[in-house]
Amino acid sequence: MDEQVLRSLIKWPNVPDCFGWLALDRRGQWRMVDEFAQQNKLPGQVIQHIALNEFITRNYASDQLGRFFFQNGPQRVFISLAATPxxxxxxxxxxxxxxxxxxxxxxxxxxxxxxxxxxxxxxxxxxxAIYQDLKTQQFEVEExxxxxxxxxxxxxxxxxxxxxxxxxxxxxxxxxxxxxxxxxxxxxxxxxxxxxxxxxxxxx
Known part of the structure; x- marks a missing residue:
């Protein structure tokens, strides 16, 4: 998890979560799922931007409920899985x-x-990385x-x-x-x- 992301969580702890806009397909590609894709049940566009792909992979985590997400600064972007995490x-x-x-x-x-x-x-x-604590915004990296x-x-x-x-x-x-x-x-x-x-x- 990027240090700047963790700092932003402390500074802005109550940013609303985002659902339905990011997906992981069966070939390990991140996809941006816009409103049109969501309404028409389309897979969305593969994200080609190298730096954005790397940012997502560095800040990929899960919570205690088994939901996987991308921590985008203070915002949690939950990920739709085509198959597995x-x-x-x-x-x-x-x-x-x-x-x-x-x-x-x-x-x-x-x-x-x-x-x-x-x-x-x-x-x-x-x-x-597993999200542990709502109050302290704590992540633990563990096997x-x-x-x-x-x-x-x-x-x-x-x-x-x-x-x-x-x-x-x-x-x-x-x-x-x-x-x-x-x-x-x-x-x-x-x-x-x-x-x-x-x-x-x-x-x-």
Whole structure:
């Protein structure tokens, strides 16, 4: 969280929250959802401005209710999630492959899930900012178990790591990550938000 953002919260603690104007799509892109897009249920325009994208990712956080938001100075801009709070990529590094989110933070995986559409979700721990205290405007950065949708460009790469078995509506099995076999289990996409404690469409 930027220091200037934290200072603005102390100076202007009661700025109204904003809902419906910012979204995270399935490819990890931030989208601006204007009134026309909201009224017509459109995904909104991808934000191309590099500095704004970086500002959003540095100030991305969640509250105790599982709602994710962008702290824009003193204003909290709640984010509509197309899938999950994190979109994960498999990235090569000097230490081997890593899982990185849209915020360029590393996820340490513990398992994966597959849904009825063939999407893969990674479960694991990630450092994230969590809003703790309404009175003191306090954020805590801590390791937190969460879930991220694997970017569709990386599905083929994931399949090379997986050993699969057929399930009723999806598939399960295991996958190899740095020499360790991790579980891969089926899930229905509608179960994700409730099971993992996040809100896809925050409301006032």
């Amino acid at each position: 994190w979109i994960v990529r498999i990235i090569p590094s000097e230490q081997g492959q890593q899982l990185m989110t849209q915020c360029q933070t590393q996820m340490k995986p513990s398992a994966a899930l597959s849904d009825e559409n063939g999407s893969i979700y990674i479960l694991g721990s990630i450092k994230q 937190h178990d969460s879930i991220g949708l694997l970017h569709d460009h990386d599905l083929d790469q994931f399949s090379e790591l997986a050993q699969l078995r057929e399930e009723a509506c999806s598939f399960g099995g295991s996958w190899n990550w740095h020499g360790e076999q991790l579980p891969l289990d089926p899930i229905h996409s509608e179960e994700l938000a409730k099971r993992f404690g996040f809100v896809k469409q925050p409301k006032p």
